[in-house]
Amino acid sequence: MTYDYDLFVIGGGSGGVRAARMAAQTGARVASAEEHRFGGTCVIRGCVPKKLMVYASAFSEAFEDAAGFGWTVGERSFDWSAFMAAKNAEIARLEGIYARNLEGAGVELHRTRATVAGPHSVRLEDHGREVTAKHILIAVGGAPFVPDFPGSQHAITSNELFELQTMPRRVVIVGGGYIASEFAGILNGLGAQVTQLYRGARILRGFDGETAQFVQDEMIRKGVEIRLNADVAAIEKPEVGGLVALLDSGERIEADAVLYATGRWPNTTGLGLETAGVELGPKGEVKVDRYSATSCPSIHAVGDVTDRVALTPVAIREGAAFVRTVFEGEPTAADHEQIPTAVFTQPEIGTCGESEEAAAARETVEIYRAAFRPTLHTLSGRDEKMLMKLVVSKSSRKVLGCHVVGHAAGEMIQLAGVAIKMGATKEDFDRTVAVHPTAAEELVTMREPSRTVGPRASMAAGS
Known part of the structure; x- marks a missing residue:
């Protein structure tokens, strides 16, 4: 059978964009439909604008801290409208880059809602017509959930x-x-x-x-x-x-x-997946196997819509793995283990690997931790501490988890995540020379565990 496209991607977020570009670069005929703005949740209404807001909000403390270092800061005020205008301009710039990159790769763009009309059919809302594709990729992400209650x-x-x-x-x-x-x-x-x-x-x-x-x-x-x-x-x-x-x-x-x-729920309502026999979970998530294949052989799904790991870099990896599997003949499953993650709370969190609770439920682990006042606040006078924590297997000595709280925690965990992914042991951390003076040096200078926890530790304590 002859199809209009080799691949039709529904959703113009990070996972869908990566898959569309990579598939087009193999010579496939690819189209992508997005009903809102290309870039998806992360770029338009998620990670990027949120991080810009984090930066904006952090200046209030930075102005206060500057006094401890000899600076005199004048009257301060925040202009929400000015910030929003600057934020919107940056988002529009990024959206344009996403669209241009897709078109540059040869992807045909449809700025409209698209729904599934069958195993190989997609209905385009603006034209009221159907197109066919050998493969369909669902990458529509998720949407915020508000429960139903009075008001x-x-x-x-x-x-x-x-x-x-x-x-x-x-x-x-x-x-x-x-x-x-x-x-x-x-x-x-x-x-x-x-x-x-x-x-x-x-x-x-x-x-x-x-x-x-x-x-x-x-x-x-x-x-x-x-x-x-x-x-x-x-x-x-x-x-x-x-x-x-x-x-x-x-x-x-x-x-x-x-x-x-x-919470956010998979954005599958009204998508028509049932017409193609695609199995959904209780939250409306598209159920997939490790290769992102659904119960319909011609339809795959990546990103938040699958409710696996709702992170932009994971969606990108899943999109790339899909292309390698389907268009390059190299079956590839995205790796969802030991994913470094930053949470831009204030203070910031950087985390990779297992929590103390999860690891201790399985085996005996040693906990190395340091809570301290960073150098920045010795002069600023701010009463704020940082936390560095390693969860280490007592038997294998592998670092099972790393948890950092404080300034630049996200930057630290990206690099610590490489070591953890490689299976570094506590002794590997110990052999690494510290960078001084930094907060991150605590990760390689903690010598004695603060506690030992886990099944064996509990048994020993009770004997």
Whole structure:
């Protein structure tokens, strides 16, 4: 059978763009459809604008810290409109680069919604017509989820926050994950009064417990009000004023905005995948095998829509692996193990490998940790500490996990992740000469474990 395209990619985010470009470079006839803006969540309404906001918010402390180093800083103010204009210009520039790179590779672009009409058919909404493709790749990402409750229509998500015309001065943030915690730090740094609500006992569930607690304590010290074991029952909108968040405890909190960051769900609603027999999971995620193949042989899926690891670099790796598998004849599975990750909370987290809890549930591990006041704050006078932590297998001596909290933690973990991925042992870290004076040198100078935990350690303690 003759098809219009060898590959049709639905979704113009990081994973879909990488797959489309690589496939086109093999000589395949490729088309890509995106209903919003090329660049996807990361570039348009995720990682990139968020990081720009992190930078903007961090200047408030930088101005204060400068005084300790002899600087006199004058009157300070933040212009939300000026920042948003600069941010939007940068996002537009990046969007243009994504589109030009695709077209330069020979990919045909469709700026419209596309849905699946069959195993080899795609319906384009703007034309109302169908095209055929030998292979279809689903790369539509995810979307913020807001539960249904009284007044939920008054809540905003990160998508809307990036487009607000004026800065909210009083913000209630609902959620305890990394997105909620990042925006709590951003808005707090920009001068907003921030209340973060989480229905659990500690924010950043799923991260190393000690690391999460350390960040939570520092956030509170910086001025974020964190309410644990709390949730919103309703949002009211009075005729005059802003909003009122009614908590399940009966308490009322006045706010200019209520931001929901309670997770993202795969963006498969109305995509038509059922017409091709593609199996979906309980959240609407596309179920795939290790090669990103779905239950329909002609359809694959990569990125957040599969609900595997929701990180932009992972989606890019999955897209590249898909092309090598399908178009280059080299079966390749994306590697989802020991992925270095940065969380741009304030203070920042860099993490790679296993948490103390996960590793200790399987084997006996030694914990090496150092919490200290970095050199920056010896003169600034700021009461803020850094945390360095290694989780080490007692038997193999491999470093199973590395967790860093503090300035430039993301930069540190990228390099530490290389060593961990290579299987470095604690002794390999010890043999590495420290770079002085830096915070990162603590990773190679911790000689004695602070504790030993795990099944065997527990047995020994009880004997």
